[in-house]
Amino acid sequence: MSKLQWLRYSALTEGVSWLVLLFFAMPMKYIWHDPSFVRVVGMTHGLLFITLVVLLLQTFMQENIDKKEALTIFLASFLPFGTFFTDRSLREIIAQEESVVLKVNEE
Secondary structure: OOHHHHHHHHHHHHHHHHHHHHHHHHHHHHOOOOOHHHHHHHHHHHHHHHHHHHHHHHHHHOOOOOHHHHHHHHHHOOOOOHHHHHHHHHHHHHHHHHHHHHHHHHO
């Protein structure tokens, strides 16, 4: 699996954890006064966010994605549902990379 695929799956997982934190754990804390979910989901989300940023930096440094795309993915990770909107562009980049690999292998 390529770094771009790892980045894509990391972004999707981080996005899901962000939604769970926002729409499940936070209401549990503030409506039902149970902060235990925020501790667990918050830490998980934090680790997934750090993983996303590290993978994003790695793929950017290897020039698999350009500066604009990297910045868009990074900023989208702060918005609910943001990483799901960037998934389409990541899939297109992965498809382009795979087509280049296929062309090289054919030659």
